[in-house]
Amino acid sequence: MTSPKVLVTGASGLVGEALVFRLLVDKMFTVVAAARGATRLHGLCAVESFDLTQPLLLPSLSATQVVIHAAARVHVMNDGAVDPLIEFRKVNVEGTLRLAMHAAESGVKRFIFISSIKVNGESSLPGKPFKADDVPNPLDPYGVSKYEAEVALKKLGVETGMEIVIIRPPLVYGPGAKANFLKMLSWLDRGIPMPLGAIHNQRSLVAIANLVSLIVTCIDHPAAANQIFLVSDGVDLSTTQLLRRLSKALGKPARLLPLPEWLLRLAAAMLGKQAIVERLCGSLQVDISKNREVLGWTPPFDMDTAMLQTAGYYQERQTK
Numbered sequence: 001m002t003s004p005k006v007l008v009t010g011a012s013g014l015v016g017e018a019l020v021f022r023l024l025v026d027k028m029f030t031v032v033a034a035a036r037g038a039t040r041l042h043g044l045c046a047v048e049s050f051d052l053t054q055p056l057l058l059p060s061l062s063a064t065q066v067v068i069h070a071a072a073r074v075h076v077m078n079d080g081a082v083d084p085l086i087e088f089r090k091v092n093v094e095g096t097l098r099l100a101m102h103a104a105e106s107g108v109k110r111f112i113f114i115s116s117i118k119v120n121g122e123s124s125l126p127g128k129p130f131k132a133d134d135v136p137n138p139l140d141p142y143g144v145s146k147y148e149a150e151v152a153l154k155k156l157g158v159e160t161g162m163e164i165v166i167i168r169p170p171l172v173y174g175p176g177a178k179a180n181f182l183k184m185l186s187w188l189d190r191g192i193p194m195p196l197g198a199i200h201n202q203r204s205l206v207a208i209a210n211l212v213s214l215i216v217t218c219i220d221h222p223a224a225a226n227q228i229f230l231v232s233d234g235v236d237l238s239t240t241q242l243l244r245r246l247s248k249a250l251g252k253p254a255r256l257l258p259l260p261e262w263l264l265r266l267a268a269a270m271l272g273k274q275a276i277v278e279r280l281c282g283s284l285q286v287d288i289s290k291n292r293e294v295l296g297w298t299p300p301f302d303m304d305t306a307m308l309q310t311a312g313y314y315q316e317r318q319t320k
Contacts, residue, residue, distance in 0.1 A: 005030040010071030012039040034059040052095025061106035088145035104160040117170040118143030129285035163225040174208030175313035197256030199239040201283040204232035207306035210299040230286040249311035
């Protein structure tokens with residue numbers, strides 16, 4: 001019997017590439033990787049050129065049962081676009097819907113959309129983690145674009161019968177993580193003192209291996225159809241705890257100065273950096289109990305092991 005065919009977009013990115021490698025190891029599906037840029041997957045599986053902004057560069061979906069859409073215009077600090085929301089919509093809303101319509105027309109059974117916890121909001125109240133079925137409250141252009149894409153996909157699913165699965169991850173870390181997580185690793189590795197030794201917030205994050213595990217579960221689990229799932233490692237940390245765990249994984253001392261949070265916020269307000277400090281001091285927790293109840297899924301990989309792998313990968317690259 002021919003194994004089901006799965007197409008993964010964003011295959012040159014952190015999530016997409018890790019997902020393709022996992023599917024290739026499992027050997028349960030025929031995998032096609034769709035990538036816009038260079039990828040290490042050439043020679044390992046079929047690879048197609050892909051660009052959400054170019055209708056003529058949509059991948060072939062012949063005999064494809066499932067599309068996992070991990071490609072996106074990602075959130076960045078200090079976005080230089082004149083109107084960031086317009087740019088996010090071009091890729092994350094219009095491009096996503098274009099691909100999904102192509103999938104529905106091609107007979108794809110299930111479309112898995114990797115969204116963002118930013119659809120729920122920027123921060124959660126103490127002791128009240130976000131849940132999958134909360135009323136959305138996106139506040140920045142990236143979160144708005146992801147939410148608009150979700151709404152459009154659910155509408156398309158109703159109209160066409162294609163099953164829609166939405167997964168909203170928080171901060172994703174793991175070998176090859178970039179952006180702010182890479183900056184944290186670099187600062188800790190170099191022993192740069194940081195005024196973050198007295199932060200008492202609670203934030204959820206997810207190891208790439210745990211996110212990939214949930215995605216793979218959603219490929220063919222009957223109960224995943226037309227559902228929204230949040231995902232995390234199942235352990236919430238303060239910023240101070242996170243930095244200490246990463247320092248331990250790096251084998252370096254954590255040089256964290258215990259400045260009071262109010263002083264950090266005051267300094268941020270004076271410098272116009274409130275958004276950065278909110279990410280460091282604010283809480284953002286997610287409730288993943290629905291995953292266990294609906295899918296029988298709990299995070300299979302523990303956080304300390306995932307951090308060791310992340311730190312080891314980072315240090316190996318520093319010596320090359």
